[in-house]
Amino acid sequence: MSDLLWQKPGVKVDARIQAFLAGEDVILDREFFLFDIQASRAHAQGLQRIGILSAEELDGLSRELELLAQDFSAGHFVLDERFEDGHSAIEGRLIERLGDAGRKIHTGRSRNDQILVATRLWLKDRLARVYALCRESADVALARAQAESALPLPGYTHLQRAVVSSAGMWWAAWAEGFIDDAVRAQQTLDWVDANPLGSAAGYGVNLPLDRDHTTQALGFGRLQVSAAYAQLSRGKFEMAAIEALTSALLDLRRLAWDLSLFTSAEYGFVALPAEYTTGSSIMPNKRNPDVIELMRASYSAAAAARTEIEQLLSLPSGYHRDLQFSKGAIFHAFGRGLGALELLPDLLRNLEWRPERLRAALEPSMYATDLAVDLAREGLPFREAYRQAADPARWAQGDPEASLAARVSPGAAADLRLHTLRERLDALPAATLSQA
Structure with missing residues (x-):
């Protein structure tokens, strides 16, 4: 050395x-x-x-x-x-x-403000990537919601068949989720976008450092004014960035769970792109959805990293060497998390529904809620309508397209409000990535 x-x-x-x-x-x-x-x-x-x-x-x-x-x-x-x-x-x-x-x-500087400013620039870059990938994923989901709005899809609660839903509803849910995740990533980036350079070891220096210049030169949105707070914010900003990442990974985890179920032989609703599956080392017949399983697992790495940093912050004010360990945590979180998110848009573009399996899974009981609501609309008190509709003798194989067309409440299958989601997405700032 x-x-x-x-x-x-x-x-x-x-x-x-x-x-x-x-x-x-x-x-x-x-x-x-x-x-x-x-x-x-x-x-x-x-x-x-x-x-x-x-x-x-x-x-x-x-x-x-x-x-x-x-x-x-x-x-x-x-x-x-x-x-x-x-x-x-x-x-x-x-x-x-x-x-x-x-x-x-x-x-006029310390390794303390060196690591702070490098971390902030790095976090800005990674949050910009999270933002861009969430916007792209939402865009793909919106396009597919529009194209497949009328495709019947079984809706589940408690993993039990519940009502007739649609691929349009499924896609619209993820579109809105990733729009929200993009907003959160951008808001967190704006919050992290503060220049700590010139705070030295947390107490400033006896030089008239031009901190406004470095703020502008490095592309920060504002100066982090207090030299002491610059040190106090280490770890706090990292946790916020990880929380924005985990917001997206939480949606990814649940989406991956759906696809894990939907690709199983018992469901058979979805075919994954071949490159998103792997083979078994011993069973020649197997194609395993390993990619979506690791996507699902990526949330755990980010959540663990946030906890690790939180535990480091049981400290008084000023710099402490404990904070050195925060670096590995954020690298691990964003390494795993971004690795998963970067594969998501193409997965969403290329997965294929199996309409015949979707339709075969629609059974008469899934129209019971429609019947109860229809009876209530005719004037029957809902609890009586509910009782009558619970009688299996009244169930019949319904028309899934008619069921979807009748679901007219805002956000339901017949009124997905995709134009509203599109307006929200288009109103977001363009994605820009660091050139460092």
Whole structure:
């Protein structure tokens, strides 16, 4: 490992203790590295604006930071055990290439606000991806709801056959769910969009740092004003981001559960795209819905990560090394969660209904609720209508299309209000992803 940034003369570094302190930090920091470089560039610009760096020094630092980003992206520069973490790797490279100009880069900042700003930029990028994928999934679901609005589909409560429903209703439910998830991701992104750079170790510094410049240069929506609160917000913002992610994954989990049931031989309602299934290692006849099962499981990783961070936050104010462990949690949550969400739009586009199996599952009892409501509309008190409609002797195989056409309450099969959902979706901002 290279010389430690904090090492003092005469202090011996115990290799075992240092290994425990560093943990997986340098490996995890690969996720943040490009954002850390981006923030270092903005910080250098701010230092030049207050006279700490000359224009020539800023040019050199900007050039070397860009080259470092390119080398890292191309695999020519690797974060490994040579470095304590990503921050020290950046500073070490700049010192190696630029000498004293590189030694000046840390003026006015701490690794505390370095990790805060890199985390915020990373979270903004990931939340933008959640937002974009939820919008796309909602768009696909709306299109299929429109195309398949009249396709009869058994409706279930308690996993028991209940009433005649439609593919249109099923799709519209997921469309509205993912619209809400997109809204939540965007709102959370807006809340996280605050610049902590310049808060240093949580108490500011005796320099007139141009924090407004770094806020603008890094594309933040606002400045996080209080240096002390910048430290207090670590973990809090990460939990909020994970909660936005889990909102989408909760809908994905339930959708995946439906498809797990619908693709079974007992239901046989849906055929999955072949690439979303795998074979058994021993049973030649099997095609397993492994992809949707892992989609269903992805929620657990995000929920566990949120709990892990929450447990870290039993702390007084100020920075504490406990917070180092929050990095692995958010990487795990978004790694699993985004991996699942990125497969969802194509799955929704390409799954196929089996109409003959859907229709065969519609039995006479599923029209009993229609009968009860019809009797009530004719003037019979509903409880008496309910009693009469509960008599199996009055059940007959009904017409599913007629049942759907009669379901005229807003949001039901005959009045899906897809135009309302489309207006909500189209009113959302266009998806934009980070260029870091």
